[in-house]
Amino acid sequence: EVQLVEFGGGLVQPGGSLRLSCVASGFIFNTYWMHWVRQAPGKGLVWVSRINSDGSSTTYADSVKGRFTISRDNAKNTLYLQMNSLKTEDTAVYYCARDPGPSGWYDYWGQGTLVTVSS
């Protein structure tokens, strides 16, 4: 059974940092591109970042470029999102999602982890 489990969310002050993790199981992790997608409270889904299967290529939304870094450790079946210089508008539930293509649509999602940026 495919499972994606996110960790690392919490309350952080503006300007602070947080690292999210997404542990994958039930599939061959190092053959899939992976994405982070976020959802602010009561709002729609917003794509954040994606990484290819071996970690050599990454892409970011303009809103997080230069502040967030996506990475992966295929030996640990884990996807990461390092978030620096956090802003109040980064408050959201962050989901990791598997891209089966790779093409940009998502067949499995984690349950999400809430990041709250507030003083």
Added chain:
Amino acid sequence: EVLLTQSPGTLSLSPGERATLSCRASQSVGSSYLAWYQQKPGQAPRLLIYGVSSRATGVPDRFSGSGSGTDFTLTISRLEPEDFAVYCCQQYGDSPWTFGQGTKVELK
């Protein structure tokens, strides 16, 4: 950036009725790269449709997708109690990949 506009914002229907949800793109979505997801409160999105009309594994055949270019439709032929949820479209033809704001299908 491709803007996706979904309509209506809310659809009030009864079980057994047909639901027709619209997703309009601000520019043509390349190569039919459009997906639909279902999301229930407190849950992660669930893939329903990819490639405009291909149903994901395990999705009942009462769900169907259609459209091309800038206009796309998700149809639920006969609503079941578990279908009351929010539905959103996503385009993945151009980066950044974007989502619609969602249509809520609620119990009338």
